[in-house]
Amino acid sequence: MLRRLYDWTMSLAARRSAEVWLAVIAFVESSVFLVPADVLFLPMALAKPERSYRYAIVATAASVLGGIAGWALGFYAYETVARPVLEFYGKLDAFEQMKSYVTYETILLLLVTSGLAHLPPIKIVTILSGVIHVNIWLFVISAIVARGARFLFLAWLLRRYGEPIRHFIEKRLGHIVSIGAVVAIVLYILYRYLAH
Structure with a gap:
């Protein structure tokens, strides 16, 4: 099923309505959809390439709006809507475990790491932010910074290096950004440990 979703999403890039589809996919990725x-x-x-920054802004705006929808699902409709969605994707156990130890401070870190590197998946963090009642404006600012940084950095790479960088992005950039996110999390944990 995941491969079919991926292939279908890729096929949208060739359509005239690709920019609209980009907004739709970026929106639903932040709350319910599996494919980034x-x-x-x-x-x-x-x-x-001349439109890459425009596409980055469209993707960022739609992703932030989708994040707000995910936050609202967590805040207003966790049991009736969000929980079944997480169960469907097999993410409920991870979500419940994360919910048991996450604090207001760590959720902000997770918003940044998930926005930049999908670590953990953005939909989990947006819903979790609503469940633990993160301030909506703080949530929005964090989402704009993290998602905007990701899409604008990708746009810059693609404009500067073109097709050759695509394989690097698809194969290695996710790993590099994920390692950076893990380092940020470890540094935060060390800071909290040493502060006490």
């Missing part, structure tokens, strides 16, 4: 918007963003930005 990067899958559509990369071929679109490569096909029209």
Whole structure:
């Protein structure tokens, strides 16, 4: 099923309505959809490099709005809507475990790492932010910074290096950013440990 979703998402890049689909995918990725918007963003930005920053802004705006929808699901409709969605994707156990130890401070760190590196998946963090009642404006600012940084950095890489960088992005950039996110989490944990 995941492969079919990926292939379908890739096919949208060739359509005239690709920019609309980019907004739709970026929106639903932040709350319920499994395939990241990067899958559509990369071929679109490569096909029209002069529009890559525009696509990055569209993806960022839609992703933040989708994040707000995920936050609202967690805040207002966890039991009736969000919980079944997490069960469907097999993420409920991870979510419940995370919910038991997350604090207001760590959720902000998770918003940044999930926005930059999908670590953990953004939909889990947006819903969790609503469940633990993170201030909506703080949530929005964090989402804009993290998602904007990701899409604008990808746009810059694609404009500067073109097609050759695509393979690097698809194969290695996720690992590099994930390692950076893990380092940030470890440094935060060490800081908290040493502060006490």
